[in-house]
Every structure is written in structure tokens, then in C-alpha cells.
Amino acid sequence: MKILVTGGAGYIGSHTVAELLKAGHEVVVFDNLLYGHKESISCPLVVGDLLNKEEINQVFEKEKFEGVIHFANYALVGESMKNPGKYFESNLQGGINLLDAMKAHVVNKIVFSSSCAQYGFPEKLPVREDESKKPVSVYGETKLLFERILAWYDKLFGIKNICMRYFNAAGASLDGSIGEDHTPETHLIPLVMQTALGQKEKQIIFGDDYQTPDGTNIRDYIHVLDLASAHLRSLDYLINENKSDNFNVGTGTGYSVKQIVETIKKISGVDFLVEIGPRRPGDPDAVWADNSKIKKILSWEPRYSSLHHQRN
Ligand SMILES: NC(=O)c1ccc[n+]([C@@H]2O[C@H](COP(=O)([O-])OP(=O)(O)OC[C@H]3O[C@@H](n4cnc5c(N)ncnc54)[C@H](O)[C@@H]3O)[C@@H](O)[C@H]2O)c1
Structure with missing residues (x-):
């Protein structure tokens, strides 16, 4: 299949592109290379921005795609609260420009990188897809709103979508050739790794008085290769079933910040300094996925996501 991957030069995108190529798909990446x-990719790259209608339209004029995987969003939660306009404009208008270009060129299948951020402070754990949607960040709000926009493009023009609500992406390729490389980095695991490598003096944990067994936040860390395989499954589903749907993509298990820090200490053999700091606003105590829907409908299983995974 010929697939357009927006944001394919980013963290999750580049790992998914590698798996798409391995599976024999033809891939073109569209990315503004800001992040x-x-x-990180070995396929044709078009450097462009989704906010530029002409740039995205030209890609569809040159090639005929069977489907699109849409990763290209700004994804820094903290920044979204300081500069909401940037996030609403890029994540929503950028996505609309993509959908209009798809419509104009009769491409009617899209997989979207959504997020568990739209659930906000979940009422029930594990979190199911039908949990109430009350985002506590502008970033999470853009994910929820774009899912609604996708539903209208399906209803009005028959563009079928799969919304993949990722939990916390983690990990790297098994041969170490690509991995997570964000500037600025805001994700826990790479930040703790940087501390273990001596690039930071200490690791601060944001609060240890949450309602969890060790007092630190619990999250569901999903390996980037498991995310990649979920995208391949969702493309097959769109082709075979031609139906829109949404799925949680998580492991179904939560780990606390302290468990992550201790595991990295153990694996690296470095006993770095850890300090407890104040809570950050907007952090729910615990979030982990009910992943029974994606397991059942897409026959998907996480393979690499255990904190204690042994290579075989
Ligand atoms: N990393 C996570 O834990 C996580 C969790 C849930 C959802 N997501 C979503 O998954 C997607 C990928 O996340 P990531 O961690 O790989 O982020 P990333 O920043 O590494 O990748 C995003 C890519 O999109 C590009 N991009 C952004 N806006 C663009 C635009 N307007 N036009 C063209 N290119 C643009 C960036 O340059 C970057 O290469 C994002 O949509 C993000 O919101 C990520």
C-alpha cells in the first residue's frame, strides 16, 4: 500500500515508518522537521507544514495514496497551556487542511494519533474508550476536538478514521538505531536516563503525596514498537472493514514514577540523586488503559512494553 505519514520524522512516526517499510508498504513522509x-527515516521526505495548504495539496497531486497516518501535531502539554492559539491552530487547522486535501484527491482512510490526554482525570480505572472526555490541557482538548472533526468528515464525505488514543509512548528500536530524541524533552523515561548518564545533576519527582501505593503518579507506558504494530493493524482494519473506530493503545498495566526511577537505577547501575518536588498542576493520580477493545477488534497484543522485558 502507498501511505502518506505526516509527522513521520518524529519519535513515534519514525518507528512506525520503519515497520511499514519492513511490511512492504510504500511510504512518503510529510514533516516540517521542527521536532x-x-x-531517522529511510523513505522519501517532503519538508512542509500542514498549515500551508499548497504544500500539503502538492503531495497529493504528485502521488496517489491509499491511506494517511497523521502524527503531525504539536505535543508539549505545558507549552499548550502557555500558547493555546498555537496548538488550536496547528493541531486543528493543520489537520483540517490535511482532510481537505484528502477529500480533494479522493483519499478516504486516515489513522490519527489521538491521546489519553482527552480523558483528563478519569473516573474509573482502567480507562475505557467510553470514559467521559474532560481534557485538563489545551493539548488534550485539541485531540478531542480533532476526533469530532474526523467524525464529521466521515459523516459528510465518507473519510474513514481510526483514532488511536495512545497512553505514554516509551522505548526505542531494538537495534538502537532510532529512539526518542526531543528538544525540549518532557517525557519521564528519557529524562531519568539523562540523569543516569550524568547529563543532569538530579531527578526531581513532581509530588509523592498522590493516592497511589508509593505516592507517585502511575502511568501506562506503551513501547513505541507496540504502537507501530497497532498502526499496521489499524490500516489493515480500515482497508478490510472500511469502518471508523477509536482504540486505547496502552498495556493495561500502570507503573509509578518511583518504579520507573528504581528500574533505571538498577539497569544502569548508577545511583543518581532523586529529589521530591512540588506537584505539577493537571497531573491525575493514576491513568492506565483498558485495552480489551483493541485486543479484541484488531487482534493486537503489546509485545515489548513490560518494564522488565527480557529479550529472547
Ligand atoms: N509521545 C507520546 O507519549 C504521545 C502520547 C499520546 C499521543 N501522542 C501523539 O503522537 C504523535 C507523535 O508524537 P511524538 O512523540 O512522535 O511527537 P514528535 O514531536 O516527535 O513528532 C511529531 C512530528 O510532527 C512534525 N510536525 C508537527 N506539526 C507539524 C505541522 N504542522 N506540519 C508538519 N509537520 C509537523 C514534527 O516536526 C515532528 O517530526 C503526536 O500527534 C502526539 O500528540 C504522543
Whole structure:
């Protein structure tokens, strides 16, 4: 299949592109390279921004795609609260420009990188897809709103969508050739790794008085290769079933910040300094996925996501 991957030079995109190529798909990446790395992909790259209608339209004029995987969003929660306009404009208008270009060129299948951020402070754990949607960040709000926009493009024009609500992405390729490389980095695991490598003096944990067994936040860390395989499954589903749907993509298990820190200490053999700091606003105590829907409908299983995974 010929697939357009927006944001394919970014963290999750580049790992998914590698798996798509391995599975024999033809891939073109569209990315503004603001956060992506062109060295991370080995397929044609079009450097462009989704806010530029002409740039995205030209891609569809040159090639005929069977489907689109849409990763290209701004994804820094903290920044979205300081500069909401940037997030609403890029994540929503950018996505609309993509959908209009798809409509104009009769491409009617899209997989979207949604997020568990739209659930906000979940009422029930594990979190199911039908949990109430009350985002506590502008970033999470853009994910919820774009899912609604996708539903209208399905209803009005028959563009079928799969919304993949990722939990916390983690990990790297097994051969270490690509991995997570964000500037600025805001994700826990790479930040703790940087501390273990001596690049930071200490690791601060934001609060240890949450309602969890060790007092630190619990999250569901999903390996980037498991995210990649979920995208391949969702493309097959769109082709075979031609139906829109949404799925949680998580492991179904939560780990606390302290468990992550202790595991990295153990694996690295470095006993770095850890300090407890104040809570950050907007952090729910615990979030982990009910992943029974994606397991059942897409026959998907996480393979690499255990904190204690042994390579075989
Ligand atoms: N990393 C996570 O834990 C996580 C969790 C849930 C959802 N997501 C979503 O998954 C997607 C990928 O996340 P990631 O961690 O790989 O982020 P990333 O920043 O590494 O990748 C996003 C890519 O999109 C590009 N991009 C952004 N806006 C663009 C635009 N307007 N036009 C063209 N290119 C643009 C960036 O340059 C980057 O290469 C995002 O939509 C993000 O919101 C990520």
C-alpha cells in the first residue's frame, strides 16, 4: 500500500515508518522537521507544514495514496497551556487542511494519533474508550476536538478514521538505531536516563503525596514498537472493514514514577540523586488503559512494553 505519514520524522512516526517499510508498504513522509529528524527515516521526505495548504495539496497531486497516518501535531502539554492559539491552530487547522486535501484527491482512510490526554482525570480505572472526555490541557482538548472533526468528515464525505488514543509512548528500536530524541524533552523515561548518564545533576519527582501505593503518579507506558504494530493493524482494519473506530493503545498495566526511577537505577547501575518536588498542576493520580477493545477488534497484543522485558 502507498501511505502518506505526516509527522513521520518524529519519535513515534519514525518507528512506525520503519515497520511499514519492513511490511512492504510504500511510504512518503510529510514533516516540517521542527521536532523531527530526517536521519531517522529511510523513505522519501517532503519538508512542509500542514498549515500551508499548497504544500500539503502538492503531495497529493504528485502521488496517489491509499491511506494517511497523521502524527503531525504539536505535543508539549505545558507549552499548550502557555500558547493555546498555537496548538488550536496547528493541531486543528493543520489537520483540517490535511482532510481537505484528502477529500480533494479522493483519499478516504486516515489513522490519527489521538491521546489519553482527552480523558483528563478519569473516573474509573482502567480507562475505557467510553470514559467521559474532560481534557485538563489545551493539548488534550485539541485531540478531542480533532476526533469530532474526523467524525464529521466521515459523516459528510465518507473519510474513514481510526483514532488511536495512545497512553505514554516509551522505548526505542531494538537495534538502537532510532529512539526518542526531543528538544525540549518532557517525557519521564528519557529524562531519568539523562540523569543516569550524568547529563543532569538530579531527578526531581513532581509530588509523592498522590493516592497511589508509593505516592507517585502511575502511568501506562506503551513501547513505541507496540504502537507501530497497532498502526499496521489499524490500516489493515480500515482497508478490510472500511469502518471508523477509536482504540486505547496502552498495556493495561500502570507503573509509578518511583518504579520507573528504581528500574533505571538498577539497569544502569548508577545511583543518581532523586529529589521530591512540588506537584505539577493537571497531573491525575493514576491513568492506565483498558485495552480489551483493541485486543479484541484488531487482534493486537503489546509485545515489548513490560518494564522488565527480557529479550529472547
Ligand atoms: N509521545 C507520546 O507519549 C504521545 C502520547 C499520546 C499521543 N501522542 C501523539 O503522537 C504523535 C507523535 O508524537 P511524538 O512523540 O512522535 O511527537 P514528535 O514531536 O516527535 O513528532 C511529531 C512530528 O510532527 C512534525 N510536525 C508537527 N506539526 C507539524 C505541522 N504542522 N506540519 C508538519 N509537520 C509537523 C514534527 O516536526 C515532528 O517530526 C503526536 O500527534 C502526539 O500528540 C504522543
